[in-house]
Amino acid sequence: MAGQEAVIAPDVSYILAMYRFFAAFGFLLAFAGAAHWVVPAGRQAFALISARDDAARLADLQLDGVLTEVRTASEIDAALAENDGELATSFIELADARGVKVTAERRARVALANAPGASLARGAGRFGQGFLTGQGEDLAGLAGATMGDLTVWGDVRDLGREAVHWARGEPVDRFMVNLAGIGIVATGATYAAFGAPLTLRAGISVLKGARRAGVVGGRFAGTIAAAMRGGSKAQFAALAGDLGTAGSKAGTRATFAGLRHVDDAAGAARLRVLAQAKGGKTLAVVKTLGRGALFLTEALSRLAFWVMAGVLNLLGLIASFNSMVVAMLRPMWKKKRRWPLALPA
Known part of the structure; x- marks a missing residue:
C-alpha cells in the first residue's frame, strides 16, 4: 500500500498543477478578450475627463x-x-x-x-x-x-x-x-x-x-x-x-x-x-x-464605470498571468516528497 501511495501522490500533484495552469490561462484569455472593449472605452473616458475644462x-x-x-x-x-x-x-x-x-x-x-x-x-x-x-x-x-x-x-x-x-x-x-x-x-x-x-x-x-x-x-x-x-x-x-x-x-x-x-x-x-x-x-x-x-453630465457615471472596469481588467490580466506562470513553474522547484519505506518486521 505504501508503495502504491508513493506512486499515486506525484500524479495527483501534477494533475492539480495542470488544473491551476489551465484555469489561470482561461482567465487570462477572458480578461484579454474583455480588454478589446474595456481599453478603448477606458481611454475615451480618460480623454473626456482630461478635456472637461475645454x-x-x-x-x-x-x-x-x-x-x-x-x-x-x-x-x-x-x-x-x-x-x-x-x-x-x-x-x-x-x-x-x-x-x-x-x-x-x-x-x-x-x-x-x-x-x-x-x-x-x-x-x-x-x-x-x-x-x-x-x-x-x-x-x-x-x-x-x-x-x-x-x-x-x-x-x-x-x-x-x-x-x-x-x-x-x-x-x-x-x-x-x-x-x-x-x-x-x-x-x-x-x-x-x-x-x-x-x-x-x-x-x-x-x-x-x-x-x-x-x-x-x-x-x-x-x-x-x-x-x-x-x-x-x-x-x-x-x-x-x-x-x-x-x-x-x-x-x-x-x-x-x-x-x-x-x-x-x-x-x-x-x-x-x-x-x-x-x-x-x-x-x-x-x-x-x-x-x-x-x-460632462450624465456621462460622468458611465465614465467612472469604464475607468473602474479598465483598472479591474488590468489587475485581472496581471493576476491571471502571474497565476499561470506560478502554476507552470511550480513543479520545477517543488521538491519531490520522500515516502517512508515499509521495513520488514
Whole structure:
C-alpha cells in the first residue's frame, strides 16, 4: 500500500498543477478578450475627463460615434421639414468638418432653402421684428435687436413696456428693467469709445432676448441679478462680453440654445469658447449633444464605470498571468516528497 501511495501522490500533484495552469490561462484569455472593449472605452473616458475644462475639445470627443451619417441625414431632413435652413446648414457644416458624408440631393435642398431671395425676404422681416420687439432667434433678428439697442430705442422700448405693466398693476420684470438701464449706459459708452465695448452691448442684447425667449434659467438669472445689484461690475461685463462674442461667432439662435444649459459665468465662458471654435457649427453641436456640448453630465457615471472596469481588467490580466506562470513553474522547484519505506518486521 505504501508503495502504491508513493506512486499515486506525484500524479495527483501534477494533475492539480495542470488544473491551476489551465484555469489561470482561461482567465487570462477572458480578461484579454474583455480588454478589446474595456481599453478603448477606458481611454475615451480618460480623454473626456482630461478635456472637461475645454468645451470645444469636449464636444469633439462626444461627437465621435454620435454624429453618424444616418443621424446627420435625419437631422437635416427634420430641419428642412420645418423650413429651418439655418439649422440644416449648421449640420452640413458640422458634417463636412468631421468627414461625414451628406448626399448631393440634401445639399441641393438646403441650398434651395437658403436661396438669396428667400433668405433676404426672411432676413428683412426678422430684422424688422428684432428692431421693433427686441426678439430675434437668428443673425438677422439679433442684428435688428442690437441696432435697436444701439439707438437707445430698444432700452427705452423695454423700460416703457415694464412701465405699462407697473401702471396696470401687473408684475414688473426687474431683471429686464436692470438690463435696460445698464444697456443705456453701455450704449453711451459704446459711442464715447467709438464702438470699443460693442461686445458688451451685444451681450446685453443677447441677455434681453434670451430672457424674453425663456431660455435663461433661474440660477443663471440669479447670478446675473446679483452681479447687477451689488456684485462685481467686472464680472457682469465679462459675462455679457462672453455672450456677445458667442452671439457674433455662432449666431443668436445657437447662443440661446447654449444658454439653456448655462448656470453661471463659467458656463457662459464655456459657451464663448465653443462658439469661437465651432462658429456656425455650434447650433448643430448643441442640438446633437445638448448639455453635453458644454459639460460632462450624465456621462460622468458611465465614465467612472469604464475607468473602474479598465483598472479591474488590468489587475485581472496581471493576476491571471502571474497565476499561470506560478502554476507552470511550480513543479520545477517543488521538491519531490520522500515516502517512508515499509521495513520488514
